[in-house]
Amino acid sequence: MEAAAFYSFSILAITAALFILFSKNLVYAAFALFLTFLGVAALYVLAGADFLAVTQIMVYVGGILVLLIFGIMLTQKTNKESISSTPNRIEAPSTRVVWGSMIGVGLFTFLSYVIANARFQMSGNIISSKSTIRTIGVELMTSHLLPFEIAAILLLVALIGAAYLALNRNPAS
Secondary structure, eight states: OHHHHHHHHHHHHHHHHHHHHHOOBHHHHHHHHHHHHHHHHHHHHHHTOHHHHHHIIIIIIIIIHHHHHHHHHHOOOSSHHHHHHOTTOOBOOOOOHHHHHHHHHHHHHHHHHHHHHOOOOOOSOOOOOSOSHHHHHHHHHTTTHHHHHHHHHHHHHHHHHHHHHTSOOOTTO
8 A cells, every 4th residue: 555655656756747847838837746745745745854844844845835926917928919828828948959969868877777786775774763852853953952042043134134224215205
């Protein structure tokens, strides 16, 4: 059952990533990126890294992808005929398709050869851990407290700086 879930989520992530690669419509590519992120998060859950899975969903799916979709939808072409015929279609030009395809097929062949000839065997004792969140929380609040606080202060300073730069300053007043 676990192997079937692994293969189905792997196929989902790889298929969506290939759709991103070959899609010319950026909106469709962004939604395929959403599926890729969800597939990778599911693979993290299957690997036992639940904190990484939640972080993947919250940071990438919840933040970056939404920002990307809004950026695409708010960007329009300036010429009149493209706006009237297809308002939300922004096409990315494909250049050097032959060279890119040859490099991609060569890389795929090489990686398939490496994976086919690898001997995946577990060595050592199997560690049975239910959740990584407690371990990460204890490490962040004990031995890594100073870097954690420095990162928090840097993010706060960046947020204050961004808010200051975004103020609507009217030169007339």
